[in-house]
Amino acid sequence: MKVPTALGARLTRIRRIRPGGSIGIIAPARSDRRTKNLTKRLKPGDIAIIDHVDLDRVSAEALVNCGVSAVLNVATSISGRYPNLGPQLLVEAGIPLLDDVDPEVFTRIHDGELVRLEGNTLYRGDEIVAKGSPQDTESVEAAMVEARAGLSVQLEAFAANTMEYLKRERDLLFDGVGVPDIATRIEGRHALIVVRGYHYREDIATLRSYIREYRPVKIGVDGGADALLEAGYRPDIIVGDFDSVSDQALTCGAELVVHAYRDGRAPGLKRVHDLGHDAVIFPATGTSEDVAMMLADDSGAVLIVAVGTHATLEEFLDKGRAGMASTFLTRLRVGGKLVDAKGVSRLYRSRISPWTLLALAAASLLTIMVAAYSSPAGQVYATFLAARWDAFLYWLTGLFT
Template sequence: MGMAILPQRVRIEQVRTAGLVRCDPKTKHLIPRLQHGEIAILAHEDLDEIAAKGLIETRVAAVVNTRCSMTGRYPNRGPLLLLQAGIPLLDLEEGEPDDGEPSLFEVVHDGDFMTIIDGSLYVRDRFVGQAQVLTKSEIGKRMAFAQTNSSTELHRFLDNTLQYASLEKDFFLGALPSLNLRTKIQGKHVLVVVRGRTYREDLQAIFHYIREQKPVLIGVDGGADALLQAGFRPDAIVGDMDSVTDSALTCGAELIVHAYTDGSAPGLKRVQRLGVKAHKYPAPGTSEDIAMLIAHELGAELIVAVGTHTNMVDFLEKGRKGMSSTLLTRMRVGPKLVDAKGVSQLYQTRVSWKALLVVVLATLIPVTMLASVNPVVRNILRILYWKMKLIFT
């Protein structure tokens, strides 16, 4: 990348965005470190909705993506959500990895002060890269293209699903690995929480169910943090342990590390560094599938799933090209699975005027009866009446 002094006149008169930089190629590792007003630099092709919401919550000043935020493969809503929240989104025009030019991550580091002027990136008054400023109009065009491309992408997705379902069916439909948990699941309801779309709203919608039924609570990676934020402590945490906080891992929940089929489990090292014991569960598929299978095999009466991934866009946003394990898991679990994803969108509570009238009348009746027999109350009401009359006349 070439270096050039930022002209003093431009720096003063045409600055669009400026702030301290926070960078990480993995968005899920970057978001917890971001502070209000910082500029996020990431490498996230087809920016997904969950990542966008996380960036919005941190109230970043701008997002610079070293990958294409929306390729048009499928209609990912992340870029549009950022723009609707008033956060500038820029796609960096980087060359190929072997063209000799350093990547932005090699030039810019945490804590650097970056200035963005109409797509030009400057650090310490030196030019470090040129980016495309994405607009709602541009995102709209890409979204329209993605809609026309969805049929082709769906064919690929289905082919991948069927191909891997054929390879993985022996595991998911055969005898599963044994697991001796201290958490008792037999005959109980189990709530499996994944940090997917609408998980916050859905947890709020079934809040009373959780309080009354007291199901066994299983958080899948970041789903454990979702439970803690909602005021519940997870009984167990299942996952790769790469997108869950240390505070969740040390909250007292039973940990089940999802391992590869060869037994290797990179997430186990992190758990061991925290000094916490964990079970290891080697299996293909996603961690949310494993959580459901464990609950099913240990005798759960009912499995309620929140925030799980159930459609093509969900899986493509997770970087998965098919859903074979999810298909096989749901076939095995069968009717005991209740999917609560999106339940919060089924209805919106509204207070009608009739209901308000009933409440008001129900309140006035005892007050009127009390006033009829108590002279003190009658005097107070008379004083209030005259005060109101004086105010409004």
């Protein structure tokens, strides 16, 4: 897995050479037990302190994008349950990663406090605050090999979760029972569903000509709404529990669909009401990503283009939770309507290329010139232009004689 050069170039490190030639990283430390919340506060050069078992790829990409100088994980980044992709991404980006750090580091270090990381030890001044197990390319690869050896157990658990979800939600999956009515018209149109996941920035960039030509209904899933705003698009619908979307997105004028639990509880609804807006409630067991796909499908979308969603078995397992079984079944329900953004960018080309426009403009200009020269008025005008050209040449020649 190759790390994009742009990501590696954004890493900002503050280093100081210690006596004896060792190198320490001196930077502010910021901590949070939820990596998703921490990435909202991180600044380039910070040392991130997390508590994340089986660090997934999306979280690791967010840390790399923030430009952290090191990551200290209170938990084990690769537990061996399945081959998660996050640690490999961090070490390939050149970011020091320490596992099994003393959990008391959360109480010992204040947020934003300047600390020094040297080897496997974190210092406050000359005081040792915590120690951990450093991870490198070799240790991560060895852990990944062991994780892949036990992959069959995870596949069996994934299959069991899939069957359980099918029993609970078969009416929703097969007949669309429970899908709410929305005000935004989707029937007969394309739907673009954006999740702030795998390579979402690159995918949106490659779809610009597609979006301009087809004008699909833009659906942001939680933070995917902010991804659309960052790219210069206003979402038409925002779906999710609204725990990772900004107030700017929620108040941009999009229709809001709150993903609720099956028992009707909708934690995100209070936030919507506090902002002075109303929302449609969609009770479902699966993920918000699944809710968005079922909503678009049931509302009559002829094509659903997915950005940043999970597409491969490795990505399904990398999420590391039973709820991903619903995503697998949702894709079976949507069927041939669903296209990954990477496939669209490879298959789709604008119907009108720049060369075609240039040729059309040249042909139009030539047609106008021929028509003008063929008319009496055109011949008079051409004689006038020729006389003016001769006068210009005579004046120009006179400058050098």
